[in-house]
Amino acid sequence: MRLIGAIFLLGWSLLQSFFAHRLSTKAGIVAFREKFAADRLPNVTKEERDFLTQASGCIACGLCNVGEGVAIARSKGEYAGPMDLALASSRNMPDYDAAIASIAHVSEDRLRIIEAICPGRVPLVELTRFIRRKAEDARKMGESATAT
Numbered sequence: 001m002r003l004i005g006a007i008f009l010l011g012w013s014l015l016q017s018f019f020a021h022r023l024s025t026k027a028g029i030v031a032f033r034e035k036f037a038a039d040r041l042p043n044v045t046k047e048e049r050d051f052l053t054q055a056s057g058c059i060a061c062g063l064c065n066v067g068e069g070v071a072i073a074r075s076k077g078e079y080a081g082p083m084d085l086a087l088a089s090s091r092n093m094p095d096y097d098a099a100i101a102s103i104a105h106v107s108e109d110r111l112r113i114i115e116a117i118c119p120g121r122v123p124l125v126e127l128t129r130f131i132r133r134k135a136e137d138a139r140k141m142g143e144s145a146t147a148t
């Protein structure tokens with residue numbers, strides 16, 4: 001009897017997932033944003049994907065962290081320097097709230113100076129703007145998900 005129940009349940013779940021996918025009126029970006037809102041994972045455009053490729057050129061040389069010791073210490077653990085921004089904080093969009101707390105400790109002017117010496121040509125200023133935009137987008141996705 002339990003086997004029949006399990007087979008029925010599996011069959012029912014299969015039918016549900018089969019028809020839910022085909023009968024859904026939502027598709028593309030709308031469906032993606034709805035599905036990943038709870039994960040705080042916004043969609044990216046083709047231009048943003050190209051930008052992320054360009055922004056991933058860090059070779060971990062550490063040059064950008066030179067002179068950042070005071071800002072790092074003053075941040076009490078929120079800011080680990082531009083190398084962390086290039087290599088870690090900017091890599092996972094659901095964690096961008098932490099990245100925003102980090103980049104609050106370094107100015108765009110300072111990052112512009114660092115960009116000029118960066119051998120990996122990492123566009124740090126634009127990267128911080130991207131992080132702010134996507135964190136805001138993730139926040140809005142979360143709000144609309146809880147409102148529905």
Ligand code: SF4
Binds near residue numbers: 060064086120121
């Ligand atoms: S200077 Fe550029 S390449 Fe070197 S660690 Fe910093 S971001 Fe990476």
